[in-house]
Amino acid sequence: MSRIQKLDAALIAQIAAGEVIESPAAIVKELVENALDAGATSIDIRVLGDGFDEIQVRDNGTGIVAADLELAVTSFATSKISSLEDLLKARTMGFRGEALGSIASVSRLTIESRSKAEEHGSSIQVDEHGRQIAPAAIDAGTRVVVRDLFYNVPVRRDYYQNVAKTRKQLSEMFIALAVASPGVAFRYDNAIDEPVVLSRQAAVIGRMQGIWGEKIAQDVMPLYHEVNGIALEGYISRFYFYRTHASDVRFWVNRRPVVYKPLVMLLRNAYGELMPKGRFPFAALFLSLPETEVDVNVHPQKREVRFRDEKRVLSLLRDAFHRTISEGGGIAAHSMVR
Numbered sequence: 001m002s003r004i005q006k007l008d009a010a011l012i013a014q015i016a017a018g019e020v021i022e023s024p025a026a027i028v029k030e031l032v033e034n035a036l037d038a039g040a041t042s043i044d045i046r047v048l049g050d051g052f053d054e055i056q057v058r059d060n061g062t063g064i065v066a067a068d069l070e071l072a073v074t075s076f077a078t079s080k081i082s083s084l085e086d087l088l089k090a091r092t093m094g095f096r097g098e099a100l101g102s103i104a105s106v107s108r109l110t111i112e113s114r115s116k117a118e119e120h121g122s123s124i125q126v127d128e129h130g131r132q133i134a135p136a137a138i139d140a141g142t143r144v145v146v147r148d149l150f151y152n153v154p155v156r157r158d159y160y161q162n163v164a165k166t167r168k169q170l171s172e173m174f175i176a177l178a179v180a181s182p183g184v185a186f187r188y189d190n191a192i193d194e195p196v197v198l199s200r201q202a203a204v205i206g207r208m209q210g211i212w213g214e215k216i217a218q219d220v221m222p223l224y225h226e227v228n229g230i231a232l233e234g235y236i237s238r239f240y241f242y243r244t245h246a247s248d249v250r251f252w253v254n255r256r257p258v259v260y261k262p263l264v265m266l267l268r269n270a271y272g273e274l275m276p277k278g279r280f281p282f283a284a285l286f287l288s289l290p291e292t293e294v295d296v297n298v299h300p301q302k303r304e305v306r307f308r309d310e311k312r313v314l315s316l317l318r319d320a321f322h323r324t325i326s327e328g329g330g331i332a333a334h335s336m337v338r
């Protein structure tokens with residue numbers, strides 16, 4: 001029997017990183033959310049080798065000042081919150097200060113950045129040789145390059161043998177992020193398919209058309225339902241527009257893509273026999289409620305969501321679906337999500 005000993009810091013970081021960075025899609029999520037938090041209006045994503053060789057995210061946001069580059073890659077260092085009170089009302093996507101530090105511990109990471117206030121850009125490179133800071137020729141904004149994901153954790157790398165699944169996760173993540181931020185231009189290039197280019201849009205429906213084609217606007221009906229400060233809005237398919245899988249029901253809570261298991265059946269059941277058995281609607285639904293009513297902190301990836309007053313949320317969803325479906329979508333689209 002061995003004696004108890006403390007793990008060294010690098011190993012601790014790698015173990016913890018597994019919680020946040022479990023896949024290439026998780027990296028895309030973290031980097032794009034950082035770009036959004038930085039106020040970017042244009043985000044360019046490039047993926048090589050299903051994300052394992054390289055993921056690159058370029059944005060035109062605020063940038064990081066040279067003096068902060070080291071802190072940016074340090075775990076639990078953030079510019080977004082500084083107290084528990086801030087945490088409870090966090091409006092930004094990130095707040096744990098955990099992502100870049102975690103990414104750095106399972107990949108070779110380079111950040112190049114220039115804040116608008118600075119004349120020159122700088123870069124930091126983090127890999128098995130340590131951290132290196134250098135000048136960088138870059139316009140205002142940030143470029144983060146993540147190379148050789150899991151190179152130092154081969155067990156985790158081997159786990160991703162299913163290429164189709166990894167690719168699907170990546171494109172689903174891209175869709176989840178892009179639909180929720182129609183005002184931001186996106187480009188997504190996975191080096192295999194034709195790059196997806198999405199121009200800035202005034203509303204979610206315009207972004208949906210960019211992704212699923214012009215006709216989607218005719219195949220869905222708008223939904224808007226608000227009760228006591230909790231609002232659900234978005235689009236659900238008309239009766240004739242159905243899918244074979246439940247994965248086309250997408251859900252965001254306060255703009256974050258989340259998984260909320262009861263949602264799909266609730267929506268499906270609202271259609272009843274209007275939709276053939278075994279078929280599922282297409283939907284893009286946004287729930288907004290005070291941050292104090294929702295816990296997105298349940299999982300480090302912030303995918304699963306928990307509500308403080310779940311009964312209220314469930315009854316709001318149910319009412320919204322039944323009303324919209326029985327009225328056939330006759331609700332004016334005046335308040336549609338922007």
Ligand code: ADP
Pocket residue numbers: 030034035038059061062063064071072073077078079080093094095096097098099100101142
């Ligand atoms: P968090 O987003 O939770 O604060 P991260 O590890 O993702 O933690 O990022 C750490 C910090 O680095 C952020 O708080 C922010 O100040 C800075 N940062 C990261 N990415 C960007 C970016 N694309 N543009 C500007 N600042 C960034």
Ligand code: MG
Pocket residue numbers: 030033034093094095097099100
């Ligand atoms: Mg972040």
